[in-house]
Amino acid sequence: xxxxxxxxxxxxxxxxxxxxxxxxxxxxxxxxxxxxxxxxxxxxxxxxxxxxxxxxxxxxxxxxxxxxxxxxxxxxxxxxxxxxxxxxxxxxxxxxxxxxxxxxxxxxxxxxxxxxxxxxxxxxxxxxxxxxxxxxxxxxxxxxxxxxxxxxxxxxxxxxxxxxxxxxxxxxxxxxxxxxxxxxxxxxxxxxxxxxxxxxxxxxxxxxxxxxxxxxxxxxxxxxxxxxxxxxxxxxxxxxxxxxxxxxxxxxxxxxxxxxxxxxxxxxxxxxxxxxxxxxxxxxxxxxxxxxxxxxxxxxxxxxxxxxxxxxxxxxxxxxxxxxxxxxxxxxxxxxxxxxxxxxxxxxxxxxxxxxxxxxxxxxxxxxxxxxxxxxxxxxxxxxxxxxxxxxxxxxxxxxxxxxxxxxxxxxxxxxxxxxxxxxxxxxxxxxxxxxxxxxxxxxxxxxxxxxxxxxxxxxxxxxxxxxxxxxxxxxxxxxxxxxxxxxxxxxxxxxxxxxxxxxxxxxxxxxxxxxxxxxxxxxxxxxxxxxxxxxxxxxxxxxxxxxxxxxxxxxxxxxxxxxxxxxxxxxxxxxxxxxxxxxx
Numbered sequence: 001x002x003x004x005x006x007x008x009x010x011x012x013x014x015x016x017x018x019x020x021x022x023x024x025x026x027x028x029x030x031x032x033x034x035x036x037x038x039x040x041x042x043x044x045x046x047x048x049x050x051x052x053x054x055x056x057x058x059x060x061x062x063x064x065x066x067x068x069x070x071x072x073x074x075x076x077x078x079x080x081x082x083x084x085x086x087x088x089x090x091x092x093x094x095x096x097x098x099x100x101x102x103x104x105x106x107x108x109x110x111x112x113x114x115x116x117x118x119x120x121x122x123x124x125x126x127x128x129x130x131x132x133x134x135x136x137x138x139x140x141x142x143x144x145x146x147x148x149x150x151x152x153x154x155x156x157x158x159x160x161x162x163x164x165x166x167x168x169x170x171x172x173x174x175x176x177x178x179x180x181x182x183x184x185x186x187x188x189x190x191x192x193x194x195x196x197x198x199x200x201x202x203x204x205x206x207x208x209x210x211x212x213x214x215x216x217x218x219x220x221x222x223x224x225x226x227x228x229x230x231x232x233x234x235x236x237x238x239x240x241x242x243x244x245x246x247x248x249x250x251x252x253x254x255x256x257x258x259x260x261x262x263x264x265x266x267x268x269x270x271x272x273x274x275x276x277x278x279x280x281x282x283x284x285x286x287x288x289x290x291x292x293x294x295x296x297x298x299x300x301x302x303x304x305x306x307x308x309x310x311x312x313x314x315x316x317x318x319x320x321x322x323x324x325x326x327x328x329x330x331x332x333x334x335x336x337x338x339x340x341x342x343x344x345x346x347x348x349x350x351x352x353x354x355x356x357x358x359x360x361x362x363x364x365x366x367x368x369x370x371x372x373x374x375x376x377x378x379x380x381x382x383x384x385x386x387x388x389x390x391x392x393x394x395x396x397x398x399x400x401x402x403x404x405x406x407x408x409x410x411x412x413x414x415x416x417x418x419x420x421x422x423x424x425x426x427x428x429x430x431x432x433x434x435x436x437x438x439x440x441x442x443x444x445x446x447x448x449x450x451x452x453x454x455x456x457x458x459x460x461x462x463x464x465x466x467x468x469x470x471x472x473x474x475x476x477x478x479x480x481x482x483x484x485x486x487x488x489x490x491x492x493x494x495x496x497x498x499x500x501x502x503x504x505x506x507x508x509x510x511x512x513x514x515x516x517x518x519x520x521x522x523x524x525x526x527x528x529x530x531x532x533x534x535x536x537x538x539x540x541x542x543x544x545x546x547x548x549x550x551x552x553x554x555x556x557x558x559x560x561x562x563x564x565x566x567x568x569x570x571x572x573x574x575x576x577x578x579x580x581x582x583x584x585x
Contacts, residue, residue: 011184012184012185012186013182013183013184013185014182014183014184014185014188015180015181015182015183016180016181016183017044017048017177017178017179017180017181018044018045018143018146018149018172018176018177018178018179018180018181019042019043019044019045019046019047019048019177019178020044020045020048020051021146021149021150021181021183021188022045022048022110022149022153022170022172022177023045023048023049023051023052023054024048024052024188025149025150025153025154025188025190026054026081026153027052027054028188028189028190029079029153029157029190029194029195030078030190030195031054031079031081032055032072032076032078032080032081032451032452033055033056033057033068033072033451034049034054034055034056034057034069034081034082034083035056035057035059035064035065035066035068035069035080035081035082035083035448036056036057036058036059036062036065036082036083036084036110037058037059037062037065037083037084037085037089038058038083038085039084039085039086039089039112039125040085040112040174041085041086041112041113041114041172041173041174041177041178042083042085042110042112042172042177043177043178044177044178045083045110045172045177057476057480058476059444059473059476060470060472060473060475060476061092061470061472061473062082062084062089062090062092062093062096063092063093063095063096063440063444063470064440064443064444064470064472064473064476065082065083065084065096065444066080066082066093066096066097066100066107066109067096067099067433067440067441067444067445067448068080068082068444068445068447068448068451069081069082069107069109069448070096070099070100070103070105070107070433070445070448071407071431071441071444071445071446071447071448071449071452072448072449072451072452073100073105073106073107073197073448073452074105074231074428074431074449074452075405075428075431075448075449075452075453076196076452077106077196077197077234078106078195078196078197079106079107079108079157079160079161079165079195079197080100080105080106080107080108080448081107081108081109081110082096082107082108082109082110083109083110083111083112084109084110084111084112085111085112085125086111086112086113086114086124086125086126086129086174087124087125087126087127087129088125089111089112090111090112090127090129090132090133091127091129091132091133093109093111093133093136094132094133094136095436095438096438097109097133097136097137097167097169098135098136098435098436099433099435099436099438099441100166100167100435101136101137101138101166101167101435102434102435102436103228103255103433103434103435104164104165104166104228104229104232104435105165105166105167105232105435106160106161106165106166106167106197107160107166107167107168108156108157108160108167108168108170109133109137109167109168109169109170110170110172111129111133111169111170111171111172112172112173112174112177113129113130113142113171113172113173113174114126114173114174115173115174115175116144116173116174116175116176117175119173129171130142130169130171133169134169136167136169137166137167137168137169138159138160138165138166138167138168139156139159139168139169140168140169140171141155141156141168141169141170141171142171142173143170143171143172143173143176144173144176146176146179146181147181147182147183149176149181149183150183150187150188150189151187152170153170154189154190154191154194156168156170157190157191157194157195157199158191158194158199160194160197161194161195161196161197161198161199161200162194162197162198162199162200163198163200163317163318164229164232164317164318165197165198165232197232198232198233198234198317198335201233201334201335201337201338202317202333202334202335202338203334203335203338203339203342204315204332204333204334204339204342205333208330208331208332208333209332209339209342209343209346211329211330212289212313212315212330212332212343213343213346213347215287215311215313215329215330216246216248216287216289216313216343216347217347217350217354218287219286219287220286220357220358220361221284221285221286221287221358221361222246222248222285222286222287222288222289222358223248223249223250223251223268223281223282223285223287223288223289224239224242224243224248224249224250224251224288224289224290224291225250225251225252225253225271225288225289225290225291225293225295225299225306226239226250226251226252226253226256226259226260226291226292226293227252227253227255227256227259227290227291227292227293227294227299228253228255228256228292228293228434229256229291229292229293229316229317229336230256230259230291230292230336231255231256231258231259231292231427231428232292232317232336233292233317233335233336233337234337235259235291235292235335235336235337235340236258236259236260236426236427237426238336238337238340238341238344239259239260239291239336239340239426240259240260240261240264240426241344242340242343242344243260243266244266245344245347245348245351245355246347246351246354246355246358247266247354247355247358247359247361247362248266248289248358249266249267249268249281249361249362249365250264250266250267250268251267251268251269251270251271251278251281251282252267252269252270252271253270253271253272253293253298253299253434254270254298254299254408254414254418254432254434255432255434256292256293257270257418257421257423257430257432258423258425258426258427258428258429258430259291259292259426260426261423261424261425261426262421262422262423262424263422263423263424264426265362265366266362266365268281268365268368268369269419270418270419271299271305272298272299272300272301272305273297273298273299273301273302274415274418274419274569275301275419276369276372276419277365277368277369277371277372279301279305280368281365281368282305282306282307282310283307285306285310286310286311287310287311287313288306288310288311288312288313289313289315290312290313290314290315290316291315291316291336291340292315292316292317292336293316294316294321294324295314295321295324295325295326298434300326303325303326306326308327311329311330312326312327312328312329312330313328313329313330313332314326314328314330314331314332315332315333315334315336315339316332316333317333317334317335317336318333319331319333376390379391380394380420381394382536383536383537384536384561385534385535385536386491386534386559386560386561386562387533387534387535387536387539387558387559387560387561388536388560388561388566389412389416389489389560389561389566389567389569390416390420390569391536391539392416392487392489392536392539392558392560393416393417393420393421394420395536395539395540395543396417396421396459396543397420397421397422398540399540399543399544399547400457400459400543400547401424401457401547402424402425402429403425403429403456403457404429404456404457404458404459405428405429405430405431405449405450405453405456405457405458405459406421406429406430406431406458406459406460406461407431407432407441407442407445407446407449407458407459407460407461408430408431408432408433408442408460408461409433409439409440409441409442409445409460409461409462409463409466410432410433410436410437410438410439410440410441410466411437411439411463411465411466411495411496412463412489412495412496412499412567412569413432413442413461413462413463413466413489414432414433414434414437415496415568415569416569417430417432417461418432419569420569431445431449433445439463439465439466439469440462440466440469440470441462441466442460442461442462442463442466442467442470442486443460443462443466443467443470443473443474443477443484443486444470444473444476445460446458446459446460446477446484446485446486447473447476447477447480447482447484449484450482450483450484451480451482454482457485457546457547458483458484458485459484459485459487459543459546460484460485460486460487461487461489462486462487462488462489463488463489463490463491463494463495463496464488464489464490464491464492464493464514464517464519465493465494465495465514467486467488467519468514471522471526474486474522474523474526474527474528474553474555475526475527477528477553478526478527478528478552478553479527481551481552481553482553483549483550483551483552483553483554484553484554485543485546485547485553485554485555485556486523486528486553486554486555486556487556487558488519488555488556488557488558489558489560490517490519490557490558490559490560491560491561491562491567492513492514492515492516492517492562493512493513493514493562493564494511494512494513494514495564495567496567497511497512498512498513498564498567499564499565499567499568500568501564502564502565502567503565503568507564509564518532518557519555519557520532520555520556520557522555523553523555523557527552527553528552528553528554528555529546529549529552529553529554529555530555530557531545531546531554531555531556531557532556532557532559533556533557533558533559534559539558542556542558543556
């Protein structure tokens with residue numbers, strides 16, 4: 001591989017294999033840890049990664065590798081990178097890439113493909129992989145001309161980080177990766193503005209902003225509903241300042257937790273399917289300001305929250321998400337951070353009077369939060385054996401420091417923590433995989449987050465069913481020696497399904513039970529530290545031990561309630577009854 005500098009002048013030629021050129025371009029884009037499993041098609045890339053001293057991790061399943069890259073990207077804001085071999089390696093990426101696409105996470109997934117000279121002659125593992133993966137990504141880039149590799153990699157980063165971020169599929173035929181090409185030295189460069197999302201920021205139209213300003217200025221009981229777009233934009237500080245200056249309560253989705261610190265006086269927590277007090281506050285709101293939120297099924301309690309008749313201002317980077325099902329009075333298409341800055345400036349005059357006007361509203365909101373806490377105190381401090389889930393999350397609130405990151409797998413892990421876990425500062429301190437809500441994100445997401453933030457404590461919550469799907473991730477964590485702490489909600493069941501069957505069919509269960517396993521012992525055999533918790537009084541001690549023990553991964557196996565009637569996080573007793581025909585995700 002040539003080390004000739006691009007600064008040597010014009011018309012300098014550099015000879016490299018396609019795999020070397022891809023690796024060089026990734027390095028110029030300051031790529032982080034990459035995750036994948038090699039096949040013959042991509043071997044020159046792997047060799048170049050070794051030569052260049054880049055960080056690449058062998059994973060045990062391609063889905064997990066993409067989840068690791070996804071979580072790394074959420075914490076850093078930079079595109080995560082994963083790779084997979086032809087055929088089964090590529091098709092294993094489908095679920096993970098759809099998660100990243102739906103959640104707006106910048107990713108680049110590279111897959112090997114057949115030698116074009118022999119394509120469609122029954123090459124080994126050949127399948128229509130690009131067609132299968134196309135709906136799961138923001139864009140597909142297939143490299144057909146080796147000398148265009150630098151251009152294609154730059155474009156991949158541009159797509160991944162601009163607008164609403166998302167995954168890009170880079171399809172690399174075998175003969176492109178193994179072939180040797182001459183590149184113009186002047187073409188071997190990166191655009192530094194595209195190495196972090198969002199790389200391109202836009203603002204709403206002036207007239208639309210004026211209409212929003214008028215509505216917000218006149219409102220006496222306004223509420224902000226924040227989604228994951230706040231984190232994508234990096235708008236947490238702007239949102240917090242705006243809410244404080246205007247005295248506006250803030251509710252959040254699962255993905256939007258941390259848009260404002262959960263312990264902030266203006267935070268009203270999760271809204272929609274599960275709610276502390278947010279749904280009650282929304283009932284009496286006179287203006288709703290939706291920011292970076294798609295208003296999907298869970299966030300809206302199957303499209304019943306907020307109630308009709310309340311004026312809605314909707315700010316989103318994706319114009320097509322505005323007014324998808326709810327009547328929208330003012331549509332603001334633009335970046336959340338920049339738009340909130342404009343609104344703060346425009347509404348600064350008169351802010352003192354508006355805060356005074358809304359003082360009784362804020363007092364009412366505060367009283368509702370105090371009432372909720374009193375109602376659920378018994379469950380938060382429950383001494384039940386096996387452990388009550390509410391007690392487990394309550395102990396996390398008590399023990400985890402403000403800079404901790406909590407990753408939540410699909411199902412119970414996200415629902416319970418989304419409702420009860422409190423972030424202590426604004427920022428991406430809570431990571432649920434809500435793009436697809438796939439079970440199996442927990443351990444791999446925890447690994448990716450810990451690699452992205454090596455100096456911060458990372459706890460990740462998964463169920464025994466989720467861990468069973470990706471048990472090999474514990475070997476990966478031990479091999480990488482990442483000090484992530486894995487909390488296993490051990491209910492010997494596919495708990496969410498069992499709880500739904502209990503609610504809908506009165507205790508008639510089918511295909512919902514798992515074996516009783518000791519995951520602490522299993523973890524020890526896989527090179528991790530295993531801790532078993534069977535009584536709620538052991539929770540805090542186990543969490544503190546994990547915080548202090550950062551020499552290897554920790555796995556805390558928590559034996560939680562087997563009572564299916566207590567599994568759903570209906571802590572506030574305000575969720576609508578579950579009945580036949582309902583679908584709850």
